[in-house]
Amino acid sequence: MFDIKGLVNSLFQSTPQEGVFDLKSATIFMEELPESDILQAQIEIVKALKQLNSNPKISMNERFKTIPYLEEKAQPLQSHLLDIYHGRVIEEGTTSHQVLPAILNFWYEMATGYLSCIKQGSQKKFISSQKIEYFTLRAMDLYAIQAQYAYMRHLEIDHHIWRNLNRLYLFAEQGGFTDKPQISPANISIYQIYVQALMLSLSAPEKIQSAQIELIAIWLKNWAADLVLDKELKPHHHLFAINISGSTPPKRIRRDMVGENWRYWSADSITAQITPLIEQLSKGQSPAALGLPAESNSPSNLELLHTLRNLWSRDAVTPVRKHERQSNNKSIRVITGLHNIVPFIAQQGKVATNSADQINAEKWELGDESSSGFGLNYHSETQIEVGELLGLNNITNHPFTIGIVRRFNRSQKGYVSVGVETLTQSPIIVELTPLLAEESTACIYAPEGPSSNPARFLIIPQAIFADSREYKFTAQGKSYRIRLSPALEHTPNFVLAKFTVLEKL
Numbered sequence: 001m002f003d004i005k006g007l008v009n010s011l012f013q014s015t016p017q018e019g020v021f022d023l024k025s026a027t028i029f030m031e032e033l034p035e036s037d038i039l040q041a042q043i044e045i046v047k048a049l050k051q052l053n054s055n056p057k058i059s060m061n062e063r064f065k066t067i068p069y070l071e072e073k074a075q076p077l078q079s080h081l082l083d084i085y086h087g088r089v090i091e092e093g094t095t096s097h098q099v100l101p102a103i104l105n106f107w108y109e110m111a112t113g114y115l116s117c118i119k120q121g122s123q124k125k126f127i128s129s130q131k132i133e134y135f136t137l138r139a140m141d142l143y144a145i146q147a148q149y150a151y152m153r154h155l156e157i158d159h160h161i162w163r164n165l166n167r168l169y170l171f172a173e174q175g176g177f178t179d180k181p182q183i184s185p186a187n188i189s190i191y192q193i194y195v196q197a198l199m200l201s202l203s204a205p206e207k208i209q210s211a212q213i214e215l216i217a218i219w220l221k222n223w224a225a226d227l228v229l230d231k232e233l234k235p236h237h238h239l240f241a242i243n244i245s246g247s248t249p250p251k252r253i254r255r256d257m258v259g260e261n262w263r264y265w266s267a268d269s270i271t272a273q274i275t276p277l278i279e280q281l282s283k284g285q286s287p288a289a290l291g292l293p294a295e296s297n298s299p300s301n302l303e304l305l306h307t308l309r310n311l312w313s314r315d316a317v318t319p320v321r322k323h324e325r326q327s328n329n330k331s332i333r334v335i336t337g338l339h340n341i342v343p344f345i346a347q348q349g350k351v352a353t354n355s356a357d358q359i360n361a362e363k364w365e366l367g368d369e370s371s372s373g374f375g376l377n378y379h380s381e382t383q384i385e386v387g388e389l390l391g392l393n394n395i396t397n398h399p400f401t402i403g404i405v406r407r408f409n410r411s412q413k414g415y416v417s418v419g420v421e422t423l424t425q426s427p428i429i430v431e432l433t434p435l436l437a438e439e440s441t442a443c444i445y446a447p448e449g450p451s452s453n454p455a456r457f458l459i460i461p462q463a464i465f466a467d468s469r470e471y472k473f474t475a476q477g478k479s480y481r482i483r484l485s486p487a488l489e490h491t492p493n494f495v496l497a498k499f500t501v502l503e504k505l
Contacts, residue, residue: 038081039094041077042074042077042078042081042103042106043102045070045077045106046102046105046106049106049109049110049112052066052067053112053116060117060120064117064121067110067113067114067116070110071138074106081099081103082103084096084099085099104149107146108146110138111139114135114136114138117135118132133177136171136172136190137172137188137189140169140172140190140193140194143164143197144165144193144194144196146161147165147197147200147201148200148217151201151213152205152210153210154205154210154408154409155410155412156410159247162247165194165197166243166244166245166246167244168190169190170244170245178190178194179191191229192221196217196220196221196224198249199227199267199312200213200217200220201249202240202250203311206386206408206409208304209300209386209492210385211295212300212301215293215296215304216304216308218293219292219296222273222292224270227265227267227269229242229265230263230264230265231262231264233258233264234264238266239252239265239267239312239314240252240253240266240267241254242262242263243262244262267312268314271313274308277292278302278306281297298490300387303489303490325368325369325370326370327367327368328367330365331364332363332365332366332395333361333364333394334362334363335361335362335390336390336391338389338493338494340391341444342429342443344391345428345429345444346442361393362378364376364418365378366395367417369395373403373422374392374419374420375419376417376418377417378415378418379415384408384418386405386406386407386408388405389403389491389494390402390404390420398426400427401422401425402422402423402425402459405418405420423446423459424447424448426447426448427444428445428446428447428476429443429444429445430443430444430445430458431473432472432473433474435471435481440472441464443458443460444459445458445459457497458498458499459494459495460494465484467484467486467487468484468485469483469484470482471484473499473501478504479504480501480503480504481501483499483500484497484498485498
């Protein structure tokens with residue numbers, strides 16, 4: 001068994017004078033670390049980092065050497081754990097749920113360590129400005145990645161993340177090194193990290209799927225380079241603002257956002273890039289040729305590009321709530337996913353009313369409702385996404401309602417708030433059969449729907465949808481030949497689409 005504690009002790013054994021010693025031997029230990037012990041090694045390194053950060057007796061020189069050294073040597077471990085978390089690497093006995101705490105704690109303690117370097121170095125004369133600049137950039141990058149992963153988990157962000165992002169930027173601005181890419185091996189500046197974090201926050205991550213939030217973060221590395229943060233407000237030009245001395249994320253400009261610590265900008269330079277990308281991808285140009293990830297041209301991600309362009313445009317109308325909410329607190333039964341909802345509807349009338357229990361229904365709380373949807377709350381580890389299909393049992397006078405998740409927020413204590421748009425309250429199971437095949441697929445037919453999805457549409461598995469594809473449509477003993485219309489909406493798992501009836505069979 002590899003001696004993990006021996007590795008960590010070699011990094012952080014201390015004497016009254018030195019604090020840390022023998023980094024060379026620690027390098028040898030790290031190189032010999034077997035892959036099977038990576039998670040435990042990172043956990044132990046995080047513990048040692050925490051001890052280092054809480055030890056005020058560590059000398060400045062030792063802290064300056066140890067923090068960057070430890071990040072460099074632990075980075076391959078962190079990358080491996082991230083591969084496990086995202087499913088790029090399958091490791092028997094290790095799940096994404098198990099590696100996430102180590103990933104997050106490493107970023108947190110490492111950022112704290114660089115903050116300590118900045119504070120300790122700023123109090124001394126004749127300290128290399130290049131070191132302080134590098135420490136500032138690394139701390140910025142670590143807080144930005146913490147913000148991104150909080151958004152990807154639809155988690156409310158701890159105020160300390162934006163407080164540190166804002167104040168680190170203010171510190172760099174005062175020092176005149178916000179736009180010095182040469183201090184980073186990756187050739188990225190503090191300014192670029194900051195504006196990318198600002199725009200990711202302004203993408204309404206609570207209304208976007210986790211994978212799409214990660215994709216936006218990648219897109220922004222190309223898009224955000226030309227953003228300009230101004231110190232003076234131009235009301236007819238600027239759209240967003242941030243208080244760089246505060247602890248809150250950026251917002252659309254309001255009248256009270258005036259002062260020397262406010263910075264202002266518009267996203268015109270980004271929306272000008274998105275427009276031709278949409279056109280080129282829609283015409284079939286490959287994402288790689290445009291410098292984009294391969295998944296950028298999927299139907300749902302093309303819709304995302306349209307959404308972002310509208311969201312960041314000065315011409316976009318500020319969203320206004322269409323329907324008044326009314327409080328209505330009660331427990332309800334919720335079924336998640338098309339694959340669970342279809343058999344539940346099929347069983348209704350064949351089994352007892354407790355059939356929801358047989359389809360893994362969960363007990364949630366109804367918080368409020370309007371004529372177009374519901375606000376739901378629950379407290380569990382259930383993993384759902386924006387765009388997930390929900391079946392709501394006996395939520396109103398209707399026996400079964402189908403809705404789609406439009407907003408998803410998780411608090412630090414694990415409470416989840418979900419905004420659901422009603423799709424239909426009269427779902428019918430139908431069979432779609434390719435004209436030259438016999439195997440059919442069960443789908444959901446909505447004979448009526450809300451104003452955003454006009455009457456008569458289908459909820460179809462993504463795998464069998466194609467624009468203008470023809471099917472044999474069978475429902476309640478009758479069959480028709482239909483042609484699918486362009487999708488009303490794409491999600492990773494299903495499509496909302498209208499159709500045309502061609503003939504009765």
